[in-house]
Amino acid sequence: xxxxxxxxxxxxxxxxxxxxxxxxxxxxxxxxxxxxxxxxxxxxxxxxxxxxxxxxxxxxxxxxxxxxxxxxxxxxxxxxxxxxxxxxxxxxxxxxxxxxxxxxxxxxxxxxxxxxxxxxxxxxxxxxxxxxxxxxxxxxxxxxxxxxxxxxxxxxxxxxxxxxxxxxxxxxxxxxxxxxxxxxxxxxxxxxxxxxxxxxxxxxxxxxxxxxxxxxxxxxxxxxxxxxxxxxxxxxxxxxxxxxxxxxxxxxxxxxxxxxxxxxxxxxxxxxxxxxxxxxxxxxxxxxxxxxxxxxxxxxxxxxxxxxxxxxxxxxxxxxxxxxxxxxxxxxxxx
Ligand code: MTE
Numbered sequence: 001x002x003x004x005x006x007x008x009x010x011x012x013x014x015x016x017x018x019x020x021x022x023x024x025x026x027x028x029x030x031x032x033x034x035x036x037x038x039x040x041x042x043x044x045x046x047x048x049x050x051x052x053x054x055x056x057x058x059x060x061x062x063x064x065x066x067x068x069x070x071x072x073x074x075x076x077x078x079x080x081x082x083x084x085x086x087x088x089x090x091x092x093x094x095x096x097x098x099x100x101x102x103x104x105x106x107x108x109x110x111x112x113x114x115x116x117x118x119x120x121x122x123x124x125x126x127x128x129x130x131x132x133x134x135x136x137x138x139x140x141x142x143x144x145x146x147x148x149x150x151x152x153x154x155x156x157x158x159x160x161x162x163x164x165x166x167x168x169x170x171x172x173x174x175x176x177x178x179x180x181x182x183x184x185x186x187x188x189x190x191x192x193x194x195x196x197x198x199x200x201x202x203x204x205x206x207x208x209x210x211x212x213x214x215x216x217x218x219x220x221x222x223x224x225x226x227x228x229x230x231x232x233x234x235x236x237x238x239x240x241x242x243x244x245x246x247x248x249x250x251x252x253x254x255x256x257x258x259x260x261x262x263x264x265x266x267x268x269x270x271x272x273x274x275x276x277x278x279x280x281x282x283x284x285x286x287x288x289x290x291x292x293x294x295x296x297x298x299x300x301x302x303x304x305x306x307x308x309x310x311x312x313x314x315x316x317x318x319x320x321x322x323x324x325x326x327x328x329x330x331x332x333x334x335x
Contacts, residue, residue, distance in 0.1 A: 065232060068225035070145035070163040075218040077244075077321040078146040085158040087227050089300045094234045095152070096253055097201055098187075098194035105196075106234035112193045113254065115238040124184075124260040127175035134238050138224060140173060141165040145228070146221055146242075151283045151316045153247035157297045162242050163225030168216045176212070176260045183215040184208075184265035185241055186257035202268050208252040209265030209279065210243065211325075219244055219321055245318040247281045278335030280326075283316035287332055 073079070096106035099113075118134040143163050151157045171183070189205035191197045197204050214220065221242040224230060231237040236253025243250045249269050259265075269277035276290055285295045296309040315322050326334075 065229040067228060068143060068163050068230045069228045070143040070225070073144035073146045075144070075146065075166065077219055077318050078144070078148070080147050080149055080159060080317070082147075082149060082159045083301075084147060084161055085299075085301050090158055090160050090226065091232045091235060093158075093300060095248065096234055096236065097199075098189065098197050098204070098206065098254075099234065100196050101201060107232075109195060110233035112195070113188075113233045113237065114193055115233065115254075118238050120239065120255055121257045122170075122174050122259075123257065125177045125180035125262060126260045127177060128173070137170070137222070137239060141169040143224065148219075148221075148242060148244035149316055150242075150244060150248055150251075151297055151312060153249055153277070153281070153289065153294075155292065155294070155297055156300055157310070157312075158300045161227055162221055162223045163228065164221045164223035164242070166218045167220045167222045167241070168218060170222055170258075171216060179262050180260035181212055181262050182260075182264055183210050183212060184257075184259040184261055185210075185252040185255055186259065187252050188254045188256045201272075203271050204268075205256075206252060206268045207265060208241065208250055208267050210250070211264075212260075213325055214243070214322075217322055217325065219318060245283060245315040245322045247277075247283055249277065250281050280331075280334050282322075282326070282331065283312060284314060284331055284335075285312040286314070287335060 092107045093103045094106040095103070096110060099106040099109040116134070119131045120134075120137060121129075121131055123129045142165060144165055145161055145163055147159060147161045149157060149159050185208045187206045187208075188194070189197050210220065221244075223236070223240050223242045224238065226232075226235060231240065236251070236255075239255050240253040241251050241255065264279055267277075267279060270279055283294075288294055294312055297312045298307075298309055313319075
């Protein structure tokens with residue numbers, strides 16, 4: 001039985017206070033103004049833009065969720081000048097099959113997810129295994145804001161300002177042994193709070209995986225927030241993965257376990273349909289899905305009647321940052 005709720009119903013660890021989402025939106029308008037020359041300060045530093053945005057934010061509406069602002073990320077590729085997707089679209093058009101298979105199901109149903117207390121078990125081939133609470137993880141490194149293009153295997157895309165830090169920060173801290181070649185990500189599968197975990201659509205829990213060098217790439221983000229606030233439940237609260245050069249399903253939500261292993265993990269979608277969803281799942285416009293082309297994409301929010309589809313970019317536009325990870329690999333074979 002699915003009960004509809006509003007945004008207030010989401011349960012988060014920190015009380016809601018500040019309107020970071022408003023700050024965020026105001027900053028975008030300011031940047032747009034600057035780009036068009038109206039503000040006449042094209043060389044202003046990020047810091048002064050931030051200060052300016054903060055100053056005008058007092059008129060913005062209050063945020064729904066607790067603030068989680070991040071400093072501008074120094075990681076190459078962490079910013080795109082593409083127009084950011086509306087928060088409303090990013091938080092109501094979701095894939096989170098534990099809460100239903102329709103795009104609108106997670107926003108309606110995920111209020112039952114209990115995100116506090118929360119911990120992530122670190123295990124396997126690692127020198128410092130153990131249970132890390134959400135608070136431990138939040139403290140581990142400074143929160144950065146990264147505006148990433150996201151491309152779903154289904155042919156749509158969004159641009160989302162995520163908040164978190166490079167997964168490599170956590171990995172360095174827990175010290176994997178030299179035998180660790182892959183990282184497996186296991187997500188919550190709680191039939192009491194996740195109404196579709198009993199369904200047969202996938203073999204639960206939802207599991208994803210990365211090769212160690214992919215997990216260590218600075219672009220791979222351990223993510224706690226978006227749009228300057230903590231993650232809404234439907235986007236994978238309280239902690240998820242974001243790997244922007246791969247199809248969206250690699251971005252495991254609501255993580256409970258990170259396991260270091262010497263074998264390639266069996267991932268949920270690969271187990272469900274190996275010919276359609278490979279382990280690597282790098283965004284690649286030259287390799288079609290068996291049932292559709294991957295050459296173009298529909299940007300959510302630009303889908304008017306006459307909106308043109310966009311060309312999908314190799315590695316989702318992050319080739320300069322990650323192309324070298326796949327040197328010598330046949331990307332038609334290693335899908
Ligand atoms: N994680 C879990 N646990 N369950 C899921 O069903 N769906 C994946 C991924 N992570 C999924 C998941 C898919 S198919 C996509 S496209 C992205 O989450 C969507 O993330 P978003 O809703 O934040 O855009």
